[in-house]
Amino acid sequence: MPIFTSRKQKQDIKVTFNNGMLHVEVDGGKPQAFPLAWYPKLQNASEDDRTDWILTSTGIKWIKLNQEIAILGL
Numbered sequence: 001m002p003i004f005t006s007r008k009q010k011q012d013i014k015v016t017f018n019n020g021m022l023h024v025e026v027d028g029g030k031p032q033a034f035p036l037a038w039y040p041k042l043q044n045a046s047e048d049d050r051t052d053w054i055l056t057s058t059g060i061k062w063i064k065l066n067q068e069i070a071i072l073g074l
Helices: 047-051
Strands: 013-018 021-026 032-035 059-062 067-070
Antiparallel strands (some): 013 021, 059 067
16 A cells, blocks of 8 residues: 655644554644554545545544544644
8 A cells, every 4th residue: 555645734734544554643743543444434445535634623534535533632
């Protein structure tokens, strides 16, 4: 699976998919990792769908996939 990154919104946040994991890094915060097995919609999504996310007040939301993940430190 290829590695890719998206940066969106005003807050500096990095979202990366690698080796079956979702990695999230918030500027000034501790990196967080989540197994994609916990989120089948993300695991089976195309690269385009994975890069199409927005930052919410509590985490990251993939609108097309109807998937949201709460992120500590936002």
